[in-house]
Amino acid sequence: MRIDVFTLFPQWFDWFRTQRHVANALGVGHTLACVDYRATTPLSAGQVDDTPFGGGAGMVLRIDVVEAALRARYGEDPVDATARPGRRVVALTPVGRLLDDAYVSELAAEDELVLLCGRYEGFDERILEHFCTDRLSIGRYVLAGGELAAMVVCDAVLRKLPGALGHEDSALEESFSPALEGAPEYPHYTRPAEWRGWTVPDVLLSGHHANIRAWRLAQSRARATGDAGSGRPLP
Ligand SMILES: C[S@@+](CC[C@H](N)C(=O)[O-])C[C@H]1O[C@@H](n2cnc3c(N)ncnc32)[C@H](O)[C@@H]1O
Numbered sequence: 001m002r003i004d005v006f007t008l009f010p011q012w013f014d015w016f017r018t019q020r021h022v023a024n025a026l027g028v029g030h031t032l033a034c035v036d037y038r039a040t041t042p043l044s045a046g047q048v049d050d051t052p053f054g055g056g057a058g059m060v061l062r063i064d065v066v067e068a069a070l071r072a073r074y075g076e077d078p079v080d081a082t083a084r085p086g087r088r089v090v091a092l093t094p095v096g097r098l099l100d101d102a103y104v105s106e107l108a109a110e111d112e113l114v115l116l117c118g119r120y121e122g123f124d125e126r127i128l129e130h131f132c133t134d135r136l137s138i139g140r141y142v143l144a145g146g147e148l149a150a151m152v153v154c155d156a157v158l159r160k161l162p163g164a165l166g167h168e169d170s171a172l173e174e175s176f177s178p179a180l181e182g183a184p185e186y187p188h189y190t191r192p193a194e195w196r197g198w199t200v201p202d203v204l205l206s207g208h209h210a211n212i213r214a215w216r217l218a219q220s221r222a223r224a225t226g227d228a229g230s231g232r233p234l235p
Contacts, residue, residue: 004112004113016151024164061120183224
């Protein structure tokens with residue numbers, strides 16, 4: 001997969017690239033590039049934003065600036081570039097489609113992912129209407145910019161790609177995955193088997209794989225309908 005992140009802060013991603021599963025994914029041929037809106041802005045003094053029509057606080061990312069950055073990267077009209085099969089152009093915005101496991105899998109199946117990070121008050125609406133296939137939100141709260149949201153998307157997508165994780169199975173049976181019928185994952189335990197009198201469920205120490213599997217699925221299903229937020233194992 002080829003991932004391009006359009007941002008005003010490309011250096012933020014230097015750390016992100018060094019994270020193990022990201023480095024693994026890049027090592028097997030996937031790419032993660034950052035494109036700085038400022039590098040190709042047609043405006044003077046590196047200007048990328050402007051005051052909102054109609055008044056109000058804050059600054060809005062300009063469409064001519066975003067178009068210049070997309071044109072420089074893809075060598076064609078962004079309207080055509082966005083329509084290319086296998087490419088998703090995703091604007092990060094708090095009011096977009098909420099990211100979940102199914103959405104991550106959908107994005108992970110594409111050849112190219114283009115992530116547009118907003119800043120300040122966000123994007124001129126015409127950017128979203130004409131240059132993007134998706135509007136994606138990582139949650140119903142407002143961050144200062146799209147960079148952390150882009151990293152969340154990249155993290156979740158890259159770890160679904162072959163070669164990113166040490167154990168391929170790790171990504172198959174996880175919270176919200178089809179393997180767990182979309183339910184939260186069951187609880188995990190490791191050594192010591194007892195700590196301050198807090199014990200581990202007997203079934204996990206039994207070595208009986210069918211029973212362990214049944215217990216895990218039951219826990220997972222119970223968490224789907226119960227108080228998953230507490231994180232406590234269910235009786
Ligand atoms: C301060 S926010 C703009 C908020 C916007 N004025 C509003 O009220 O919806 C600046 C940028 O951060 C990013 N952002 C903030 N919260 C986000 C979220 N929950 N999910 C995805 N992107 C987010 C978007 O790219 C957005 O354009």
